[in-house]
Amino acid sequence: MANPMKNAMGFLVMDNSSGVHYAQQRNKIFENTVENTVSSINDRIEYVYNLSESNQRLRSTMEDSILEFEMKQPEMTNPDVFWGKFKNLSKSGLMSSVMIHTRLQRIPTMEAIQKYIRDFCWYKVQPIKVFVWKDPEGKEHLVCWDGQHTLIMLYLIATQVHKLNPNEVEIPMTVLEGITIEEARDALMSENGEGRTLFDTVDMHEQYVYAVRDTNSQVKIHLLSEKKQQYLEENMMFLANPRRGETDKPGALTRVEEFLDVSYPHEVTKYFAEWCYSLNESKRPFSGVEVACMYNFFNECVRSGMTIDRRYVKQVAMVCRDVTGTDFDGSAFWERVKKVYADYFYRTQAALPEDQRSRISNEGAKDAKMLTFLCAMLEAKGIDVPDYNPYFPVSKQVLF
Numbered sequence: 220m221a222n223p224m225k226n227a228m229g230f231l232v233m234d235n236s237s238g239v240h241y242a243q244q245r246n247k248i249f250e251n252t253v254e255n256t257v258s259s260i261n262d263r264i265e266y267v268y269n270l271s272e273s274n275q276r277l278r279s280t281m282e283d284s285i286l287e288f289e290m291k292q293p294e295m296t297n298p299d300v301f302w303g304k305f306k307n308l309s310k311s312g313l314m315s316s317v318m319i320h321t322r323l324q325r326i327p328t329m330e331a332i333q334k335y336i337r338d339f340c341w342y343k344v345q346p347i348k349v350f351v352w353k354d355p356e357g358k359e360h361l362v363c364w365d366g367q368h369t370l371i372m373l374y375l376i377a378t379q380v381h382k383l384n385p386n387e388v389e390i391p392m393t394v395l396e397g398i399t400i401e402e403a404r405d406a407l408m409s410e411n412g413e414g415r416t417l418f419d420t421v422d423m424h425e426q427y428v429y430a431v432r433d434t435n436s437q438v439k440i441h442l443l444s445e446k447k448q449q450y451l452e453e454n455m456m457f458l459a460n461p462r463r464g465e466t467d468k469p470g471a472l473t474r475v476e477e478f479l480d481v482s483y484p485h486e487v488t489k490y491f492a493e494w495c496y497s498l499n500e501s502k503r504p505f506s507g508v509e510v511a512c513m514y515n516f517f518n519e520c521v522r523s524g525m526t527i528d529r530r531y532v533k534q535v536a537m538v539c540r541d542v543t544g545t546d547f548d549g550s551a552f553w554e555r556v557k558k559v560y561a562d563y564f565y566r567t568q569a570a571l572p573e574d575q576r577s578r579i580s581n582e583g584a585k586d587a588k589m590l591t592f593l594c595a596m597l598e599a600k601g602i603d604v605p606d607y608n609p610y611f612p613v614s615k616q617v618l619f
Contacts (some may be wrong), residue, residue: 242455242470242501248425249448251432253354257318257362260374260385267329271464277329284333285379292339298381304341308391312361314374315385317349317392320362322429323403325422326462327367335372344369346391350398361394364403401434420479421460424448443485447478450489454496459504470495471504477514490517490527497529497536499546509549512589516605519590523605534602541596541619555619556592557581563611584610592618 248255258266268274288295295301305311347366351359363370373390377383395403408418408426418426427444430436451457451472458478459471466473478488491513495501516535520527539547542555561579568576587610594604595613 240455240470240501241468242452242457245457245465245468245470246448246452249428249432251322253356256320256322256354257352257360258321259318260314260370263319263321263327263367264329264371264374267327267462270326270462274329274464277333281329281333281336281375284336285375287337288339288376289380291337295339295341296380298377298383301341301376301381302388305344305389305391308346310346310391310393311389312349312392312394313386314370314377314388314390316361317347317370317390318360318362319367319370320352320364320403322433323362323364323400323407323426324367325418325425326460327371328462332368332372332375335368336375339372339376344373344391346393348393348395348403350395350403352400363392365407399434401430401436404430421458421475424458424479425460440481443481446485447488450485450492454492455501456492456495456505466506467504469503470501471506472510473504473506474510477510483514483518484521486521486527487514487517490520490532493529493532494536494539497533498539503546507549508553508589509547511586512549512552512593515586515590516593519605519607525603525605531603534600535597538596538600538602539593552592552619553585553589555617556588559592559613559617560588560611 268278345366347363347370349361349363352362353359370390373388374385377385377388404426408423424444424447427436427438427441428448430438430441431445436442448458456470456472457465458475459466459468459473465471472478477483477491491510494513494517495505517527525531536547542548542552561581564579590607591610592613594607594609595615596618597604599615599618
């Protein structure tokens with residue numbers, strides 16, 4: 220895979236000598252294959268640890284959590300006592316027989332599992348939910364579709380505290396006969412009870428995409444997420460999931476509010492993603508001010524009824540490169556906008572009687588200020604802009 224390097228702005232960028240963009244590799248999680256669908260418990264744990272350097276440190280913090288468990292509840296270090304608590308449950312099965320359905324279960328939060336171990340309370344352990352999944356080759360797998368955090372917690376206690384082989388351990392589980400993947404996904408996303416590690420908005424987006432690609436879901440919000448996901452993939456981008464340690468990776472969209480906001484027409488995401496690729500081939504992560512600025516700009520383009528094609532997006536991107544000479548720096552852009560606005564504000568205030576003067580709000584009307592300045596940059600190059608009311612005058616002399 221291509222190796223990331225840092226550019227002059229401090230962003231990770233790609234050395235494309237291998238011809239593989241990070242986003243291409245990352246978006247393979249949405250490919251519907253057996254390898255991307257089921258995982259052993261141990262492989263799932265190792266997958267999370269190996270996602271990033273920061274996740275690697277979770278190994279030692281997990282060891283500390285296990286040590287605290289042993290010190291706080293020494294009686295539970297006796298496997299007969301610990302596993303005896305679950306003997307009276309009517310339904311159980313061998314730990315080793317269970318795989319994790321990775322397209323139904325989100326990336327596990329190891330910090331949450333550490334807390335469950337430190338504060339272990341046996342009577343709060345709920346049976347994991349499993350069903351039989353048949354892969355495209357006809358092989359059957361007993362898969363966990365709800366309760367992977369509990370499953371991983373029990374696995375770590377069994378293997379690291381009790382030194383047991385998973386083939387010897389019976390765990391509480393509920394086997395749901397006849398449940399479909401669509402039904403399991405619907406139940407999983409609607410259950411948000413106390414003590415659960417909840418799905419966040421990025422998890423929900425991934426589940427919606429899986430629903431379309433796995434089972435051809437026609438639910439409106441699922442189809443919308445799939446459409447937006449395609450826009451990202453077409454432009455070497457992906458929606459960053461913090462638990463994968465990927466927020467600094469090339470092509471990562473780390474500010475997700477606008478992407479997930481259904482009040483934005485989906486075309487806005489299309490134009491934004493095209494802008495990222497046109498700007499620098501999506502060779503760095505995109506975050507903060509630049510995401511807010513460009514989503515707002517393209518949203519105004521759509522509201523104005525402009526015809527937007529790839530050529531227009533490229534023109535906008537080329538003007539945006541003027542901020543640094545080779546790229547767009549959202550922070551530098553916003554600092555220039557603030558300075559130009561402040562100069563205008565203080566000039567106009569100085570002309571007023573002292574008792575009529577007001578104080579400047581640097582962060583106020585941020586979208587309007589950035590839109591005004593960006594449109595001025597474009598107009599100076601003879602490029603069409605959406606209908607807008609300038610928030611303050613911008614002369615050519617103050618532009619990048």
